[in-house]
Amino acid sequence: MTYFRAVDPFPLESPEQTKLHEFYEYLAAGRLVTTACRGCRRRDWPPRGFCPECGSDQFDWSDLPHEGLLHAFTVQETGVPAGFDKPLIFGITRLDELRIFTRIIETEPAELAVGKRVQFTPLRVTDDHEGKPRYLPAFKLVE
Ligand SMILES: [Zn+2]
Numbered sequence: 705m706t707y708f709r710a711v712d713p714f715p716l717e718s719p720e721q722t723k724l725h726e727f728y729e730y731l732a733a734g735r736l737v738t739t740a741c742r743g744c745r746r747r748d749w750p751p752r753g754f755c756p757e758c759g760s761d762q763f764d765w766s767d768l769p770h771e772g773l774l775h776a777f778t779v780q781e782t783g784v785p786a787g788f789d790k791p792l793i794f795g796i797t798r799l800d801e802l803r804i805f806t807r808i809i810e811t812e813p814a815e816l817a818v819g820k821r822v823q824f825t826p827l828r829v830t831d832d833h834e835g836k837p838r839y840l841p842a843f844k845l846v847e
Contacts, residue, residue, distance in 0.1 A: 723753050731839040736824045740766035749802040770824040771846060772799040779813045797822050797843050811845040821846040
């Protein structure tokens, strides 16, 4: 499957390159997590290794619900990069206190509406340079 960098929050995923690498391991296992600051418990999306609230660089992984409400979406019909099926759908999903921007997949654009329920689904993208599978978070309409 083709890789679309614009919706990949962490282009560098190995333990040598980012302390957030576990995010991808959880994704591959079907879990959607983000960082929760150990200092003030603030959660952010995308995950961050440094808290903008209290300055701590200590965090825990916090599971997010797998179902949320579609807050906004857009359907890209033209200018879709080579290798992608048209149309591409992007959405902002509200999960607890967070709003998460991802692709919306496996969904007919005509069925989408703001306020509909969507569910997390890991999207497999191009393998990494060592041939390990990679995933990005995505959502699809709840049937
Ligand atoms: Zn904090």
